[in-house]
Amino acid sequence: MTFTISAPPHRKQDITLRKIIFAKILALVPVCIVAVYFFGLYALALIIVSMVAAVVTEAIIQKVFDKPLEINNGHAALIGLMIALVVPPEVPIWIPMIGSIFGVAIAKHAFGGLGSSVFNPVLAAWVFLSLAWGPLMQPVSFPMIGAISDLVLETGAGHLIGVSPLALIGGVYLIYRRYIEWRIPVFYFLTTIVFALIIGDSLSYVLTGAFIFGVLFLATDTPSSPVTKNGRIIYGILCGVLTVIYGHFDNYIYATFYGLFLANCVASFIDNNTLPGSYAEESFFQRKYNQIMDKIPFEKLGVYLDE
Amino acid sequence: MAEISIMKNIPEKVIIPLKQHNGTVCEPLVSKGDIVKVGQKIGECTSDICAAVHSSICGEVISIEDFPTPSGTKVMSVILKPTEVAECVDFTPRDATKEEELISIIKDAGIVENYGTPTHLVLRPGDGFNIDIVLINATASEWIWGDYKSPRDYALQILESLKLLMKASNASNGAIVLRNDNSEFISAFDGLVFDGKRLNVAPLVGKRRASYYFKDQQSDIVILSQDRIYGQNILNLFTYNVTGRHVPFNCNPASVGVAICSVQSAKAFYDVVHNGKPYIETVVSVSGKVNNPQKILVKIGTPFKDVIEACGGYKGEPGKLIANGAITGVAQYVDEVPVTKTTFSITVQDKSEVLRDEPLPCVHCARCVDVCPVNLIPARLATLADQGRFDECNQMYVNNCIECGRCAASCPSKIPILQLIRYAKVAIKKAYEDVPPKESSNLKLGCSCGSV
Numbered sequence: 089m090t091f092t093i094s095a096p097p098h099r100k101q102d103i104t105l106r107k108i109i110f111a112k113i114l115a116l117v118p119v120c121i122v123a124v125y126f127f128g129l130y131a132l133a134l135i136i137v138s139m140v141a142a143v144v145t146e147a148i149i150q151k152v153f154d155k156p157l158e159i160n161n162g163h164a165a166l167i168g169l170m171i172a173l174v175v176p177p178e179v180p181i182w183i184p185m186i187g188s189i190f191g192v193a194i195a196k197h198a199f200g201g202l203g204s205s206v207f208n209p210v211l212a213a214w215v216f217l218s219l220a221w222g223p224l225m226q227p228v229s230f231p232m233i234g235a236i237s238d239l240v241l242e243t244g245a246g247h248l249i250g251v252s253p254l255a256l257i258g259g260v261y262l263i264y265r266r267y268i269e270w271r272i273p274v275f276y277f278l279t280t281i282v283f284a285l286i287i288g289d290s291l292s293y294v295l296t297g298a299f300i301f302g303v304l305f306l307a308t309d310t311p312s313s314p315v316t317k318n319g320r321i322i323y324g325i326l327c328g329v330l331t332v333i334y335g336h337f338d339n340y341i342y343a344t345f346y347g348l349f350l351a352n353c354v355a356s357f358i359d360n361n362t363l364p365g366s367y368a369e370e371s372f373f374q375r376k377y378n379q380i381m382d383k384i385p386f387e388k389l390g391v392y393l394d395e
Numbered sequence: 396m397a398e399i400s401i402m403k404n405i406p407e408k409v410i411i412p413l414k415q416h417n418g419t420v421c422e423p424l425v426s427k428g429d430i431v432k433v434g435q436k437i438g439e440c441t442s443d444i445c446a447a448v449h450s451s452i453c454g455e456v457i458s459i460e461d462f463p464t465p466s467g468t469k470v471m472s473v474i475l476k477p478t479e480v481a482e483c484v485d486f487t488p489r490d491a492t493k494e495e496e497l498i499s500i501i502k503d504a505g506i507v508e509n510y511g512t513p514t515h516l517v518l519r520p521g522d523g524f525n526i527d528i529v530l531i532n533a534t535a536s537e538w539i540w541g542d543y544k545s546p547r548d549y550a551l552q553i554l555e556s557l558k559l560l561m562k563a564s565n566a567s568n569g570a571i572v573l574r575n576d577n578s579e580f581i582s583a584f585d586g587l588v589f590d591g592k593r594l595n596v597a598p599l600v601g602k603r604r605a606s607y608y609f610k611d612q613q614s615d616i617v618i619l620s621q622d623r624i625y626g627q628n629i630l631n632l633f634t635y636n637v638t639g640r641h642v643p644f645n646c647n648p649a650s651v652g653v654a655i656c657s658v659q660s661a662k663a664f665y666d667v668v669h670n671g672k673p674y675i676e677t678v679v680s681v682s683g684k685v686n687n688p689q690k691i692l693v694k695i696g697t698p699f700k701d702v703i704e705a706c707g708g709y710k711g712e713p714g715k716l717i718a719n720g721a722i723t724g725v726a727q728y729v730d731e732v733p734v735t736k737t738t739f740s741i742t743v744q745d746k747s748e749v750l751r752d753e754p755l756p757c758v759h760c761a762r763c764v765d766v767c768p769v770n771l772i773p774a775r776l777a778t779l780a781d782q783g784r785f786d787e788c789n790q791m792y793v794n795n796c797i798e799c800g801r802c803a804a805s806c807p808s809k810i811p812i813l814q815l816i817r818y819a820k821v822a823i824k825k826a827y828e829d830v831p832p833k834e835s836s837n838l839k840l841g842c843s844c845g846s847v
Binding site for chain 2: 089091092093094095096097098099100101103104105107108161201202203204266269310311313315316317320363364365366367368
């Protein structure tokens with residue numbers, strides 16, 4: 089009788105990278121359907137061209153550099169889909185194509201491939217397209233959520249992603265299933281809302297499809313965000329602050345993209361400065377808390393504490 | 396209540412390794428052709444870091460040779476063939492009045508903790524160490540006591556043996572740590588009257604640790620409860636959780652005055668004092684793809700094969716045989732390895748359950764960070780270990796790792812994180828071994844020996 093030998097653990101969670109990526113693609117399908125319904129079949133053409141360009145680029149790069157072919161895990165397709173969603177629906181068909189090629193070839197593979205990108209490939213491609221073809225990338229209108237119905241179908245949408253903030257609800261389900269971690273989205277969302285209210289911006293400009301997309305899908309892009317627990321909280325707050333600062337002076341759609349792009353720059357810096365200590369060590373706040381608690385005479389009040 | 400069945404069939408061959416603990420190999424007291432009785436001592440200690448070995452059956456010695464053990468190594472073992480008639484050494488209850496005698500009784504009976512250290516070393520770690528709290532870790536172990544009429548009796552027996560352990564180690568306090576979700580155990584202990592004191596199960600929450608409850612309940616013995624904790628290297632974290640004492644780097648809980656015993660060794664100690672029976676049988680829980688998964692009392696030295704047969708045999712074709720738990724256990728080459736004193740579970744997986752994963756690059760999803768119970772960043776440690784940057788691993792507290800395997804189990808890229816962390820830990824340990832403690836100037840070595 090033969091037995092397999094391997095190192096522990098012998099039982100693992102049923103989770104793979106492929107599963108996570110395809111779950112994200114699936115969560116974006118509703119918003120694609122609404123976009124196609126609203127902008128017509130040309131939007132579908134944009135999405136397909138963008139995805140195909142991304143996958144083909146990745147295949148060519150991995151063939152040329154003699155690497156194992158990884159298009160099956162769907163990461164390139166996800167990048168292509170997201171790039172198509174952040175361009176205006178009137179652009180020429182080659183714009184998302186160039187964007188996908190740039191995103192996959194430069195922002196992903198030139199930085200080291202899967203898991204090593206410093207900048208989110210989608211944001212890098214969007215920034216590249218906006219700077220290179222500014223007039224083409226200018227949307228017709230910037231949405232404003234006036235009524236509740238605008239959350240379902242936003243008629244003033246300037247980008248494919250802006251058509252329906254509510255259709256992105258799939259991302260919340262992914263957080264519930266732990267496919268996306270929760271700290272960055274929660275703190276990013278809350279910071280933006282609170283800070284925007286403090287400086288007096290109307291929330292109807294904030295809660296757009298692009299912002300929700302940024303919170304759920306762009307900010308949580310794993311290679312370009314910190315990994316430490318505290319680091320992710322700080323990153324979420326930083327994203328929110330940058331978004332509101334940009335959005336207050338311009339608009340909240342560009343603010344989301346540029347704010348996240350800038351936050352990506354400092355993600356690893358945050359990571360290196362928030363490395364956790366040993367489990368028994370006290371953090372700064374715990375130390376302060378203990379100093380205050382030590383001054384209270386619990387013994388005299390008849391309460392026993394530990395040593 | 397989980398039933399414990401008793402294995403009745405005596406296997407064709409019994410293999411008793413002469414080293415079932417961490418330390419030196421015992422010297423065999425028998426030679427080929429000898430007839431041994433049940434409970435006869437067949438391996439004598441050669442040094443202090445050692446525990447004696449006894450025969451668990453009556454039989455003839457057919458050879459003494461190297462044989463595989465569940466830890467994956469080959470150890471000099473005595474191989475016995477059972478005889479028709481079972482003769483037994485006369486077991487006499489021991490006199491448990493003097494503490495020095497208790498220690499020698501433990502050493503003689505060959506009692507070993509389930510993490511490998513001989514119990515007498517846990518209770519008496521040597522000069523410079525004073526044990527003042529004895530903990531019985533019942534968070535992982537199951538309900539294993541043999542002859543009890545009601546759960547209360549069981550609880551009283553375990554408390555009795557805790558008293559013995561405290562006496563043997565000269566400790567003033569003792570605690571039994573239960574699992575929060577183990578309602579059987581908790582209901583058995585809650586409200587128990589022992590030594591004229593009423594004991595309540597107290598949860599470990601926030602700053603309320605063991606010493607708080609010692610004061611609060613005005614008792615030397617308390618019953619605590621906490622979450623389940625598992626892993627290969629949990630002692631330091633367990634000590635911190637229960638007592639709040641921080642074990643220094645490269646030290647064991649003895650350096651802060653804590654002795655941690657398992658339920659198995661407490662039972663073995665109770666047996667040797669009250670019946671005179673040495674540590675020759677243990678409870679193994681058999682799970683996975685066998686026809687009749689159960690907890691079974693087996694004699695030490697029984698091959699896994701026979702234990703599985705007693706549980707109804709394999710269900711389908713087996714793919715993997717794991718000793719000591721499916722998450723952190725050791726996969727076995729053959730099913731002829733014997734049950735030793737440190738074996739507490741056997742898991743069988745079939746072919747479809749055997750994992751064949753190709754590792755992908757890390758995507759920094761931070762799932763491992765979220766599940767780590769000791770605040771590490773497993774993904775980064777794995778990368779650093781892979782690149783041989785052990786110094787940086789050390790600075791990131793790689794030695795805190797309790798080797799629970801949660802990080803590797805939750806990794807979507809299927810990176811062997813646990814293996815890489817172990818690799819780093821071994822490398823760091825070796826590096827420290829090479830440096831003589833007194834001559835090194837920039838390395839802080841050794842325990843602070845008793846002081847916190």
